Amino acid sequence: MSALIAMDEAQLAALVKECGQPPFRAKQLREYALKGTPVEGMSSLPKSMRDLLVAKGVTALAATVVQSKTSAIDGTTKFLFAFGDGNVVEGVLMKYEYGNSVCVSTQVGCAMGCKFCASTLDGKVRDLTAAEMLSEVIAAGSAAGGVNHVVLMGSGEPLDNYGEVTEFIRRLCVDLGMSKRHIALSTCGLCEAMDRLSKEEYAPVLTVSLHAPNDELRKRIMPIANRYPVREVVAAAKRYFDSTSRRVIFEYSLIDGFNDTPECAKELAALVKGFPCHINLIRLNPVKERGLAGSSKAAVAAFSDALTGYGVSNTVRRTLGADIDGACGQLRRKFLGGEK
Ligand code: SF4
Structure with a gap:
């Protein structure tokens, strides 16, 4: 085929x-x-x-939609895409006032081992090709009347599949006419690749998964922290800003009793001080295989207020698709029979 x-x-x-x-x-x-x-x-x-x-x-495409589920709460649609070799990945279409945004997977599974993520439970199976990623966008978009934004935030670490991912972004811009400002790539913080990406003609918006303000906590949930200290990750993000003039976004999932304390907020504010960035706070979607729970609404609000008090720009993101296995990797695991 x-x-x-x-x-x-x-x-x-x-x-x-x-x-x-x-x-x-x-x-x-x-x-x-x-x-x-x-x-x-x-x-x-x-x-x-x-x-x-x-x-x-x-x-026409290198991926077909084999399943889709739409949230009755917020209209978010989660897709399962299948490829020619039988592998499947997830994608999500989110509806905002400014248009449709598709979250795509860049690898089947993931090698990074983040403890709060269902996509990595069985490791990485393979990289996706640029054509397969483009097919995810087009297939999701044709079901929804078009796509304005793309985020590379599904299964996989995009910068661990550098060549195909940068070709995918180039094709989004050249073949689909999308602005690179409307494309966001999320990394767990591979510093050399972040530097390389900052020099690309089609350098996207960069979002960096921090999830903890220091190495001690970060190592407990993100094995990559053993390779790149959090200060190096933030320094690479700052270089990305210097090179592209685009504000970097940090993702911070709030996990109950783990990284949501006032001390953590203070440490986080000190860590990202000194360059234009924004922090997206997300209440963790529970991953039952890992026994981690999201912070309470009150703890999320208090953390956000504390950051604001320290002068750090931040937003509490909506948890989308909570009724449709919203957390990354969960729908795929159910489909494959990995979750009972
Ligand atoms: S959060 Fe991202 S980088 Fe971490 S294991 Fe999941 S897919 Fe991989």
Whole structure:
């Protein structure tokens, strides 16, 4: 099976020739693929060509939606995408006043081992290709009438799949016409790769998962902290800002009784002081395999107020899709039978 979205110009031209069609059909195939139109629905192609493509196993996209669940609470839709080799990943479509945002996965599973994350429970299976990630965006978007923002925050550490991820971002900008300001990449803090990304032509908005204000706490929930001390991560984020002039966002999941104390707020404020950044506070979506619970609403509000008091820009993010296995990796595990 081959996907049109994964083909370059030469491959599309060769396919068109194999079908005995004139060269201009290659452009049509590419345009249809970028819209996610199934081969059977490519109505400006002759029926004989469509039948031939179907017989060859050619598809528009490199991912298909095998399951979707929409939250009755907030309209968030969670998708399960399947690839040609049978692997599945999750994606989420969120509706905001400013438009639709899709959260995509960049790897099947993840090698980073964060303790609050269901995506990493079985380690990394494989990297996704740029065409597979693009297919997630197009498939989710065609179900919702378009996508304005993309966040690379599903399963996987994007900077652990650097080449395919940067190609994916380039294609979002070039092929789909998206602004790099509308693309956010979330990393657990791979410092060298953050520096490299800051020099890319299509450098996205950077969000960095901190989740703890010091190494001692961070090491207990994020193994990557054994490789990169939190001060180095924040220093790399500051260099990213210096290089791109774009404010860096830090993600901080509030875990009950662990990182939500007034001392933690004070330490966090001191850590990120001195350059334009913003902290997104998220009440942890519980992951039952890990026995971690989100902070109380009162603790979240107090933490946010404390940061504000220290002059640190912050927002409490809504927990989206709580009724549809909102936490990263949970829907996939259910689908694969990993969660009983
Ligand atoms: S939070 Fe992100 S980096 Fe950490 S294990 Fe989960 S997917 Fe990987």
